[in-house]
Amino acid sequence: MSKNYDTLIIGAGIAGAATAHALTQKGQKVLVLDKKGIASGGSGAAGAFVSPKIGKGSPLQSLTNEAFSFAKAFYLANSPQHFHQTGVIRIPKDEADAQQFSDYAPFNENRYQIYSKEQLHAQGIRCDLESFYFPEAGDCDAKAVCEVLLSEIDVLQYEVRKIRQEEDVWHVGAYSAKNLVLATGYESDLADLRYMGIRGTWGTRGDFASDLELQVSMHQNISIGANVNGVIKLGATHEKEVKKPVPCQAGQALVLKEKASSIIDTSDLELKEVFCGMRAGSKDYFPLVGRVIDVATMLAAHPAIVRGAKPEMRYRENLYICNGLGGRGFVFAPLMAKQLADCIVEGKEVDSRVNADRLFLKWCRKSTELDFLR
Numbered sequence: 001m002s003k004n005y006d007t008l009i010i011g012a013g014i015a016g017a018a019t020a021h022a023l024t025q026k027g028q029k030v031l032v033l034d035k036k037g038i039a040s041g042g043s044g045a046a047g048a049f050v051s052p053k054i055g056k057g058s059p060l061q062s063l064t065n066e067a068f069s070f071a072k073a074f075y076l077a078n079s080p081q082h083f084h085q086t087g088v089i090r091i092p093k094d095e096a097d098a099q100q101f102s103d104y105a106p107f108n109e110n111r112y113q114i115y116s117k118e119q120l121h122a123q124g125i126r127c128d129l130e131s132f133y134f135p136e137a138g139d140c141d142a143k144a145v146c147e148v149l150l151s152e153i154d155v156l157q158y159e160v161r162k163i164r165q166e167e168d169v170w171h172v173g174a175y176s177a178k179n180l181v182l183a184t185g186y187e188s189d190l191a192d193l194r195y196m197g198i199r200g201t202w203g204t205r206g207d208f209a210s211d212l213e214l215q216v217s218m219h220q221n222i223s224i225g226a227n228v229n230g231v232i233k234l235g236a237t238h239e240k241e242v243k244k245p246v247p248c249q250a251g252q253a254l255v256l257k258e259k260a261s262s263i264i265d266t267s268d269l270e271l272k273e274v275f276c277g278m279r280a281g282s283k284d285y286f287p288l289v290g291r292v293i294d295v296a297t298m299l300a301a302h303p304a305i306v307r308g309a310k311p312e313m314r315y316r317e318n319l320y321i322c323n324g325l326g327g328r329g330f331v332f333a334p335l336m337a338k339q340l341a342d343c344i345v346e347g348k349e350v351d352s353r354v355n356a357d358r359l360f361l362k363w364c365r366k367s368t369e370l371d372f373l374r
Contacts (some may be wrong), residue, residue, distance in 0.1 A: 001153055004176050005031045006342065010160050010190065011183030014329045017146040017324045018183055018337035020153050020292060021078070026345045031175055035159035039143040040184055041245075044204050045277035047223045048234045048330040050075065050144070051088040051137035057107040060285055063353050065109045067335040072136055074334035079112055079140070079148040086226035088137035089115060089218040091127050091263070098129040111136055123216055126263055139217055139225050139233065140330050156365040157332060163190050168317060179318045182292070185280040191319060192295040195363035196356050197283035197326055202242035205235030206253025208269035222259050232269060234260050238327065244300045281326035283359065287306030288324035289336050290343060291315045292352035293360050299373065305364045306373045313357060320344060321356055 009016045012034035020030045034040060050071050053064035075083035093097035105114075113135070117128040156175075164171050182190060186200030186309040214227040225233035234256040253274045257266050277347055282288050294314045302311040322340050325332040332370060342348040352358065364370060 001156070002029070002031075003174055005029045005154075007179040007181060008033065008170060008172055008175060008177040009181040009183055010034070010172070010210060012038045012141070012155060013151065013183065013185060014039070014046070014145065014146055014333040015039055015043075015181035015185075016181070017185055018333040019183060019322050019340055020150040021345065024153055026341055028152060028345065031154045031156060031177070032150060033156050033158045033160055033172060033175075035083060035157065035240070037157045038155060039146040039259040042279035043236075043276035043329060044143045045203050046142045046279070046329055047205050047225065047233050047277040048140035048142040048218065049088065049217065049223050050083070050140060050330055051090075051219070052108065052110045052134055053091055053168035053328075054101075054104045054132060055107060056103060059353060061107065062109070063286065064331060067328075067332045068110060069332050070335040071333070072138075075145065077366045079145045082141040082144040082148065083138060084140070084226065084228050085136065085138040086116040086215065086217045087133055089123070089125065089216055090132040090134070091125070091218055091220040092129045092131065093284040095103070095129070099129065101132065104132075109134065110134060119257045124212070124264055125218065125222075129144075137217070141168060141331065144328070148250070155331070160190065165317065166325075169319065170365065172222070173230060180339070181320045181322060185278055185323065186278045188280075188323070191292055193292065193321070194367070194369065195293065195295065195319070195360045196288050196324065197363070198280050199240075199283070199325070199360060200243070200278040200280055202239040203235065203279055203327070204252040204274065205233060206231070206256050206271055207273045207275070208232050208234060208257065210269045211364075212265060212268060215266060218263065220322060220337065221261055222256055222265060224260055226247065231272065240276070246275075246279055248274040250274055252276070273374070279327055279329065280323055282324035285326060286324070287322075287332050287336050287354045288356040289322055289340050289354040290320065290356050292319040292321055293357065299370070301323060303373045305361070306370050309345070310361060313360070
C-alpha cells in the first residue's frame with residue numbers, strides 16, 4: 001500500500017465508497033480510511049431502499065427524485081447483482097393519507113402505477129387503500145454494494161484521531177494527499193463543522209428468513225423488502241434520542257416484525273440477523289457536499305458576520321465533505337459523489353441545494369455559541 005495519494009477519504013460508508021469510486025473513475029489515486037471497516041456504521045444497517053420521494057413537488061422531493069434516477073442507473077451499471085429492482089409500493093398510512101395521494105400524483109416524476117386493493121391483495125399486502133407502485137425502484141445489499149465500489153481501491157481500517165495540513169498537503173498518520181474528504185457520518189469532530197448541524201439518527205434493521213412469496217418491496221410506517229434469496233428485510237427505525245451507538249437489540253427487530261404483521265403475513269418470519277447504526281443528517285434534510293469553510297478565519301476576519309454581514313467565503317484548502325445523506329443514503333450517494341468528484345477534479349461548482357455553504361451565514365446569526373461576538 002502506498003503512502004501518497006491524490007485524495008484521502010475518511011469514512012467507508014456509502015458516501016465515502018461512492019466518492020472514492022467517482023474520483024477513481026476520474027483517474028485519481030484514492031485511499032479510504034475507516035476505524036471499523038467498510039459499511040460498519042449506519043450504511044451497513046441501512047435497508048438501502050432506492051425509491052422516489054412522494055409529495056407536492058418540494059425542492060427536497062425534486063432533488064431526491066433526480067438522485068433516484070441517477071442511482072438506479074448507477075447500481076445497475078456497477079453492482080447489478082446487489083441491486084434488486086423489485087419495485088416499491090408506497091402505501092398510505094391511513095384514510096387521511098390516502099386522500100393526499102391524489103394531490104401527490106402530479107408530482108410523481110418517475111414512472112409509476114396506481115395499485116388498487118385487488119392488486120395489493122394479490123401481492124399479499126393487507127391494505128384496501130390505493131397505493132403508488134414504482135416499478136424501477138428496489139433495494140440494495142448495503143454492505144455488498146460498498147464493497148463492490150471499493151473493490152479496486154485502497155482501504156485501510158484505521159481510526160483517524162487527527163488531520164493536519166502542511167505545505168498544502170493533508171496528512172493522516174503516515175498517509176498524505178493533496179485532497180481530504182470527510183465522509184465520517186455523525187462523527188464530525190475532525191474539523192469545525194458546527195455550522196452544518198450534522199445530527200445522528202439511530203436505525204435498526206432486521207433480516208428475517210422466510211418462505212413467504214413476497215415479490216415486491218413496500219413502505220408504509222416501516223420498509224419491507226421483497227423476499228430475496230429467502231430473506232425479507234424489515235426496517236428501519238429512526239430514533240433521535242439515541243446519542244451514541246449501542247449494541248444491536250434483537251427485541252427492536254422483533255418490534256419491526258410486529259409492525260409488519262399489519263401489512264403482510266409474518267407468521268413464518270424468523271429473525272436471522274440484526275443490524276444497527278447511526279445515520280447522519282442535516283438541519284434541512286438536504287445532503288452536505290462541497291468545500292469546508294474556514295470558520296476560525298471567517299469569524300476572526302469578519303466579526304460583523306454575526307450581525308448579518310455577508311463577506312466572501314474562505315475555505316480550508318482542499319478540504320471537502322460528503323455527509324448528511326440521512327435515511328436515503330443509497331439514493332443520494334451516487335449523485336452527490338459525482339458532484340463532489342467534479343468539484344475536486346474539474347473545479348465545478350456544487351449544486352447550491354446541497355452545497356454546505358448554505359447553512360453558514362444563518363448559523364453565524366443564530367448560534368448562541370457566537371454570542372461573545374455580538
